[in-house]
Amino acid sequence: MATSTTGPRATDVVFMYGSQTGNAESIALNLLDQAQQRGYQAQALVMDDYEKVAFHPQSVYVFVVSTTGDGDPPDNATKFWRYLRRIAKKQSENWSFMRYTLLGLGDTNYDNFCNGGKRLDEKLRELQAKPFYPRALADDATGLEETVEPWCAGLWAPLAEVCQTKSGGKVLPGTSKGSTAETVVPVPTPTTTTITTTTSSSSSDVPRITQAQYLTAPDALKTTLALTFQPLPAAGKSADFWPGDAFGVICPNPTPLVGALLVRLGLADTADTPLTIAPVAETTPIPTYLSHLGPVSPRTIFTDLLDLVAVPKKAFIRMLADYTADAEEKKQLLYLCSKQGATLFSTFRDLRPTLLDILTTFPSCQPPLERLLDTLPPHQPRYYSVANAPPPPPPSLSTSEGDEASHSTFDLRFVFNVVQYDQPAPLVVKREGLCTPWLERLSLGRPFPTPTAPLHLFLKPNHHGFQLTRDPTRPIVMIGPGTGVAPFMGFLEQLARSTPASASRETWLFYGCRDPRKDYLFRDQLEGYERDGVLSRLVVAYSRYSPSSPPTPATEGAEHPRYVQHHLRRHAADIYRLIVHDNAIIYVCGDALNMARDVNETLAEILVQAEKNEDDPHFGITLMDAKKLLVQWMQEHRYLRDLVSQ
Numbered sequence: 210m211a212t213s214t215t216g217p218r219a220t221d222v223v224f225m226y227g228s229q230t231g232n233a234e235s236i237a238l239n240l241l242d243q244a245q246q247r248g249y250q251a252q253a254l255v256m257d258d259y260e261k262v263a264f265h266p267q268s269v270y271v272f273v274v275s276t277t278g279d280g281d282p283p284d285n286a287t288k289f290w291r292y293l294r295r296i297a298k299k300q301s302e303n304w305s306f307m308r309y310t311l312l313g314l315g316d317t318n319y320d321n322f323c324n325g326g327k328r329l330d331e332k333l334r335e336l337q338a339k340p341f342y343p344r345a346l347a348d349d350a351t352g353l354e355e356t357v358e359p360w361c362a363g364l365w366a367p368l369a370e371v372c373q374t375k376s377g378g379k380v381l382p383g384t385s386k387g388s389t390a391e392t393v394v395p396v397p398t399p400t401t402t403t404i405t406t407t408t409s410s411s412s413s414d415v416p417r418i419t420q421a422q423y424l425t426a427p428d429a430l431k432t433t434l435a436l437t438f439q440p441l442p443a444a445g446k447s448a449d450f451w452p453g454d455a456f457g458v459i460c461p462n463p464t465p466l467v468g469a470l471l472v473r474l475g476l477a478d479t480a481d482t483p484l485t486i487a488p489v490a491e492t493t494p495i496p497t498y499l500s501h502l503g504p505v506s507p508r509t510i511f512t513d514l515l516d517l518v519a520v521p522k523k524a525f526i527r528m529l530a531d532y533t534a535d536a537e538e539k540k541q542l543l544y545l546c547s548k549q550g551a552t553l554f555s556t557f558r559d560l561r562p563t564l565l566d567i568l569t570t571f572p573s574c575q576p577p578l579e580r581l582l583d584t585l586p587p588h589q590p591r592y593y594s595v596a597n598a599p600p601p602p603p604p605s606l607s608t609s610e611g612d613e614a615s616h617s618t619f620d621l622r623f624v625f626n627v628v629q630y631d632q633p634a635p636l637v638v639k640r641e642g643l644c645t646p647w648l649e650r651l652s653l654g655r656p657f658p659t660p661t662a663p664l665h666l667f668l669k670p671n672h673h674g675f676q677l678t679r680d681p682t683r684p685i686v687m688i689g690p691g692t693g694v695a696p697f698m699g700f701l702e703q704l705a706r707s708t709p710a711s712a713s714r715e716t717w718l719f720y721g722c723r724d725p726r727k728d729y730l731f732r733d734q735l736e737g738y739e740r741d742g743v744l745s746r747l748v749v750a751y752s753r754y755s756p757s758s759p760p761t762p763a764t765e766g767a768e769h770p771r772y773v774q775h776h777l778r779r780h781a782a783d784i785y786r787l788i789v790h791d792n793a794i795i796y797v798c799g800d801a802l803n804m805a806r807d808v809n810e811t812l813a814e815i816l817v818q819a820e821k822n823e824d825d826p827h828f829g830i831t832l833m834d835a836k837k838l839l840v841q842w843m844q845e846h847r848y849l850r851d852l853v854s855q
């Protein structure tokens with residue numbers, strides 16, 4: 210097949226990525242770079258920009274997609290996902306021309322491991338697209354590299370083959386059959402460069418902290434804080450959110466860490482000189498988060514743009530080795546990212562070293578700023594569920610002025626545990642999270658407000674369905690121990706406003722804490738909601754408190770319900786009635802690893818074990834079918850979860 214100058218070349222390789230926090234994007238851009246070095250005509254684009262490519266037989270497609278929420282595609286892949294679903298429904302659509310492969314990213318701490326990748330693969334197969342190289346699913350819980358590296362290394366030979374077939378047997382430049390698979394971690398080549406220029410920095414409004422309240426006693430195991438902000442800065446005048454939505458907080462990297470890094474990297478003298486970030490070559494895109502920036506100083510880069518505390522990746526260590534002068538240190542770094550060094554690397558990851566820790570350990574390592582921009586992940590906002598309801602609509606919506614006035618100030622409340630932990634042996638250093646201790650410190654800057662606080666917030670609507678139902682007749686079962694109760698405080702505030710106490714719908718909340726004397730969050734409000742009939746039932750589990758005999762492993766559960774799942778089991782008949790016969794929506798919020806799994810297991814057991822008549826739709830259901838039913842309910846938004854891996 211001849212190549213044409215107008216149409217796509219027979220050698221086109223399209224890397225399409227869907228990425229929530231940048232991992233899939235950085236892998237796709239790295240693959241693009243390597244493909245171009247091997248002589249491919251290649252491009253990379255975010256899945257939701259699918260309209261920019263016409264899917265056609267001359268191209269080969271490589272998908273890299275992560276999973277977010279509860280098995281959902283990343284936000285920048287949802288449009289593409291809807292498009293695929295639409296065309297897959299049309300019987301006439303047929304993508305049998307398509308040759309593709311897929312790399313899914315996920316985390317086995319979540320139930321729906323790599324669901325985004327798996328479902329995309331299924332849809333492509335439904336459309337009769339043909340894989341040319343087996344898909345791989347990489348696990349962030351154990352380290353993405355374990356899967357990503359061999360998969361990327363093994364991609365080039367089958368890619369060369371499939372491109373060769375497509376181009377009618379013509380061997381492509383640099384892609385001869387049997388091209389070598391990488392045996393070492395591919396070193397990402399520079400994609401960015403920096404040149405000095407000048408500009409002034411911008412400033413933006415800051416929201417006020419209007420209330421801060423510790424919700425736990427001083428001797429509680431965790432410190433939980435509730436903060437209220439007013440109003441949103443960049444989001445404008447509208448309180449356009451609904452219970453279940455979240456908002457992002459952009460928290461700067463700590464000033465001492467940034468200062469120490471600037472000194473360590475020899476950038477202290479030019480720390481405030483604005484630089485322009487640009488690609489090395491026009492064909493090599495730079496990561497999206499860097500691509501629309503005006504000039505920025507190294508201090509801003511380290512404060513606001515780069516993730517300095519992310520768990521280091523092997524490719525990053527490999528890059529550092531290139532800039533390490535001392536032979537022994539270089540050897541150690543290379544060993545750390547080699548196959549043989551896998552065990553050591555896993556121990557090293559568990560220590561969660563920051564960039565500064567690594568540079569301190571390897572004093573002769575001196576990476577240039579451009580390479581850090583190429584290889585470090587972007588600084589991520591931290592997301593929190595909104596724990597209150599939006600303001601009620603104005604009495605009259607007739608004038609836009611009235612609307613503006615009533616919405617110009619509104620509260621945003623959220624709840625979080627202040628994250629502190631011990632770094633494991635041998636270091637055993639006390640470490641703290643990035644955002645929550647910072648927020649705690651900000652909120653201590655009383656009296657409120659704190660107008661100088663550099664606080665940037667943005668609303669993030671919950672696209673994955675976890676929002677209070679707008680159907681006033683539908684019963685709801687909420688399950689949210691610990692800070693998992695946060696969105697339900699918003700649900701209940703909204704219900705209290707909109708539901709008369711006599712409302713017939715049932716609302717249940719299963720809440721859990723360790724000890725009611727220390728960490729029962731929002732106790733007064735929750736008990737008040739139950740008294741007022743906003744909550745039909747409030748069921749509270751205490752995991753470390755028993756007024757009578759303390760539970761033992763043998764009595765835990767039936768006799769001594771310690772966790773929310775034990776209480777669900779105790780109320781099995783009601784739960785069955787609510788979720789099967791009354792069409793209730795089940796909402797679960799909190800820890801993905803233990804709580805959500807145990808709750809899921811318990812719900813499945815309730816579906817199996819609840820007493821049923823022969824004419825019951827689930828009479829005789831097996832445990833396996835009950836679990837499948839729960840998955841189906843998730844897809845139907847009848848069983849919704851908002852989970853975090855802690």
Ligand SMILES: Cc1cc2nc3c(=O)[nH]c(=O)nc-3n(C[C@H](O)[C@H](O)[C@H](O)COP(=O)(O)O)c2cc1C
Pocket residue numbers: 227228229230231232233234274275276277278279280281283314315316317319320321322323324349353852853
């Ligand atoms: C809020 C959140 C929810 C997640 N949900 C899932 C999930 O349901 N299933 C899964 O396999 N991985 C899940 N993950 C893990 C991500 O897919 C994984 O960390 C991946 O490397 C992220 O890649 P990205 O940066 O390209 O988005 C979740 C991660 C976060 C932060």
